[in-house]
Amino acid sequence: EIVLTQSPATLSLSPGERATLSCGASQSVSSSNLAWYQQKPGLAPRLLIYDASSRATGIPDRFSGSGSGTDFTLTISRLEPEDFAVYYCQQYGSSPRTFGQGTKVEIK
Amino acid sequence: EVQLSESGGGLVQPGGSLRLSCAASGFTFSSYAMSWVRQAPGEGLECVSAITGSGTSYYADSVKGRFTISRDNSKNTLYLQMNSLRAEDTAAYYCAKHAVTGRSHFDYWGQGTLVTVSS
Numbered sequence: 001e002i003v004l005t006q007s008p009a010t011l012s013l014s015p016g017e018r019a020t021l022s023c024g025a026s027q028s029v030s031s032s033n034l035a036w037y038q039q040k041p042g043l044a045p046r047l048l049i050y051d052a053s054s055r056a057t058g059i060p061d062r063f064s065g066s067g068s069g070t071d072f073t074l075t076i077s078r079l080e081p082e083d084f085a086v087y088y089c090q091q092y093g094s095s096p097r098t099f100g101q102g103t104k105v106e107i108k
Numbered sequence: 109e110v111q112l113s114e115s116g117g118g119l120v121q122p123g124g125s126l127r128l129s130c131a132a133s134g135f136t137f138s139s140y141a142m143s144w145v146r147q148a149p150g151e152g153l154e155c156v157s158a159i160t161g162s163g164t165s166y167y168a169d170s171v172k173g174r175f176t177i178s179r180d181n182s183k184n185t186l187y188l189q190m191n192s193l194r195a196e197d198t199a200a201y202y203c204a205k206h207a208v209t210g211r212s213h214f215d216y217w218g219q220g221t222l223v224t225v226s227s
Binding site (some may be wrong): 030031033043044046047050051088090092093095098099100101102 | 143152153154155158166168202207211212213214215216217218219220
């Protein structure tokens with residue numbers, strides 16, 4: 001099973017700042033099969049990025065994904081008030097699909 | 109518009125059973141694999157079970173032998189039969205649609221249904 005480790009656990013930033021979230025895999029993720037999801041309290045996760053760098057339908061271009069192999073990054077170029085949430089990475093290149101433990105982006 | 113709506117959650121005693129349902133609309137249900145993903149209170153996400161459009165299933169080790177995933181393509185509905193429930197099964201359970209065949213992320217999620225296992 002591929003273990004995903006997200007860092008930092010919590011990111012305290014102000015609106016307008018840049019957020020950089022990391023996701024490290026215990027083994028190489030096949031074909032960059034890595035996704036990022038956003039989750040707000042009481043709601044279901046929402047797909048942001050798939051295949052490491054492809055934005056999902058309707059996702060603003062301030063969200064971008066990069067990386068390959070074992071190191072992946074989600075960048076939010078300028079934080080909007082609605083972006084403060086928990087973010088999860090997920091690998092789906094190997095069974096079982098696994099998630100990271102999440103990074104909480106909170107208002108500083 | 110793709111919609112997924114879970115139901116069937118509730119309070120159940122340890123050792124009890126529960127059947128979750130996920131009603132799907134807005135896409136050709138039989139063409140897509142589906143998954144159940146759970147989230148314990150204050151915790152992260154765990155893929156519990158998955159099923160292809162033709163019925164091939166997968167289970168996490170934590171639920172193997174206790175949970176059964178199934179689907180009725182004529183009713184556009186996904187199910188999760190949960191037996192021998194334990195306290196550690198307490199979680200919000202989400203159904204999620206796979207985006208593509210094979211190795212796939214989840215492009216749509218339901219709103220979730222809460223399962224509480226407690227005496």
